[in-house]
Amino acid sequence: MTSVPHGMPGIPRPRQQFAVAEVKQSPQTGLRGVAITVAAVFVMLVDATAANVINTGLPHLQGLSAATPDEASWILIAFNAAYYSTILFSPWLYARLGRKPLLLAGLLGFGVTSLMLAATRSFDLVVALRFLQGAFLGSVFVPAAVLLFTSLPLALLPLAPPFFATVVLGGSTLGGLIGGFVSDNYGGDAIYLPGAVATMLAAAMVYVAAPSIDTPQEDLRPDIIGYALSVIAFGAMQYLANEGERRNWFDDQSVAVAAAIVLLAAPALVVWELHATSRPHVNFRLITQKRNLAVGSAVNVVLGIAGYSVLTFTLYMETLISATATLAGEMIALRLVTYVVGIIAAFTLVKKRLLDVRALICIAAVGSAVAFLGFARNMTSTADAGSFVAVTLLFGLCFSMLSQPVPALVLGSLGLADLPAGLSIYKVSVPIGLMIGTGAFQTLLDHRSTVHMTELAATITPAHVPVAQYIQSGGSIAALAALVNAQAQSLAFDDVMVGFAALVLLAIPIVFLADIRPGPSR
Numbered sequence: 001m002t003s004v005p006h007g008m009p010g011i012p013r014p015r016q017q018f019a020v021a022e023v024k025q026s027p028q029t030g031l032r033g034v035a036i037t038v039a040a041v042f043v044m045l046v047d048a049t050a051a052n053v054i055n056t057g058l059p060h061l062q063g064l065s066a067a068t069p070d071e072a073s074w075i076l077i078a079f080n081a082a083y084y085s086t087i088l089f090s091p092w093l094y095a096r097l098g099r100k101p102l103l104l105a106g107l108l109g110f111g112v113t114s115l116m117l118a119a120t121r122s123f124d125l126v127v128a129l130r131f132l133q134g135a136f137l138g139s140v141f142v143p144a145a146v147l148l149f150t151s152l153p154l155a156l157l158p159l160a161p162p163f164f165a166t167v168v169l170g171g172s173t174l175g176g177l178i179g180g181f182v183s184d185n186y187g188g189d190a191i192y193l194p195g196a197v198a199t200m201l202a203a204a205m206v207y208v209a210a211p212s213i214d215t216p217q218e219d220l221r222p223d224i225i226g227y228a229l230s231v232i233a234f235g236a237m238q239y240l241a242n243e244g245e246r247r248n249w250f251d252d253q254s255v256a257v258a259a260a261i262v263l264l265a266a267p268a269l270v271v272w273e274l275h276a277t278s279r280p281h282v283n284f285r286l287i288t289q290k291r292n293l294a295v296g297s298a299v300n301v302v303l304g305i306a307g308y309s310v311l312t313f314t315l316y317m318e319t320l321i322s323a324t325a326t327l328a329g330e331m332i333a334l335r336l337v338t339y340v341v342g343i344i345a346a347f348t349l350v351k352k353r354l355l356d357v358r359a360l361i362c363i364a365a366v367g368s369a370v371a372f373l374g375f376a377r378n379m380t381s382t383a384d385a386g387s388f389v390a391v392t393l394l395f396g397l398c399f400s401m402l403s404q405p406v407p408a409l410v411l412g413s414l415g416l417a418d419l420p421a422g423l424s425i426y427k428v429s430v431p432i433g434l435m436i437g438t439g440a441f442q443t444l445l446d447h448r449s450t451v452h453m454t455e456l457a458a459t460i461t462p463a464h465v466p467v468a469q470y471i472q473s474g475g476s477i478a479a480l481a482a483l484v485n486a487q488a489q490s491l492a493f494d495d496v497m498v499g500f501a502a503l504v505l506l507a508i509p510i511v512f513l514a515d516i517r518p519g520p521s522r
Helices: 030-064 069-097 099-118 123-138 141-151 154-186 188-209 224-243 253-276 285-289 291-319 325-333 336-351 357-378 385-403 405-411 416-459 465-472 477-504 507-511
Strands: 002-004 016-018
Touching: 030 069, 030 099, 030 123, 030 141, 030 154, 030 188, 069 099, 069 123, 069 141, 069 224, 069 416, 099 123, 099 141, 099 188, 141 154, 141 416, 154 188, 154 325, 154 336, 154 385, 154 405, 224 253, 224 416, 285 291, 285 416, 291 325, 291 357, 291 385, 291 405, 291 416, 291 477, 291 507, 325 385, 336 357, 336 385, 336 405, 357 385, 357 405, 357 477, 357 507, 385 405, 405 416, 416 477
Parallel strands: none
Antiparallel strands: 002 016
């Protein structure tokens, strides 16, 4: 545990003590090394898929608990508020409990709460269990990632960042497929079971294979106020993301209250952790001390906002071209084919110094923007899933090349002592972006749909020759209205994808702030 004095002359401030976890390189080989790698991958896959699995199966869960749309939103809010907050708290838990005990507690806790959720029908109990489930899952990512990085043989360490990127990208993509397949074929009861099985298996492998090399720091005291502020801030942000557009934003008092809470709680959390408490659990100072952590986290926010395009595309497929949740998930999972190719290509180009990180991200950002424009062009009300295969593969290639260098940029700037704290900040930057993207782009989608509907309605009159011919040939007004509505929504989806294309280009100016010199001082 290290002490960091700070303050201004004449203004006494508490002497802060940051919980610094004991992180040691412990390369593992043979079956033990394989078991540790598989266990860490399982944990990170469950972490990456959990949110999308539930998002896809939410209508089934709503029906099982007899929840109204307003109530169903809390199934997501309760989980995410605890999940994001505990990610930031997990470096303290790591130092206090040790890596292996924390992993086992988090995995077993997630597995047990998942099994309980599969058998629960009471809405109030579902929300309470979802909060616990989020807290347990939020505690495992950081120790699992550290376990992976410190257990690889030294010769394989350069491969850790691209492997890490593959697992994280692949997991977030597979979530929709798993959720759609399970809910379509087995119902909402079963949607929690894949995660429960995976975490139980991972816990068994961690128990058998992971070494116990940490010394728990039993004298550490928890930052209860800081954790409470983070739960409040993230919960209010998630409420805005879920409910803002649906309630027409500030026309609804609850949305205004949630916005006020975010504006108060988020700055209060930062001030509390930086200045007010003597035992902070989030080391926000790392953002100013490690430039590439700040740059990587900012890029992650952009990528997180762009990540809402997955839900946008799924919504388009399920509403306009009547695809099943399973088919929509399969189309998203298709990009896995080129994810692997893109990550290998990005790693090779940088390793062989054919491109530096900044040039690679610029090229990949432009390619991702072109892919988004390809989606926009194909999003018509008469398209089919097959028309998106080529552009999905192109997007997978470019987006993976955009995402792959970011972990290497961040991890290369962190020493072992800073790895847990840095990883927690880096990890939570993506969901912050996703919450922003959810609120902003869902609002844009609905706004543009209304604009296009208004424009089309002005031309749909009997004086318009095609309309008159349609009615004379026996077409009904109701069918005509449905066609107009579908066309308006199709044009709105087009506009939103153009918006994503513009957004992803923001990664270019951000990455030019990075320091690409070697060394952990970056």
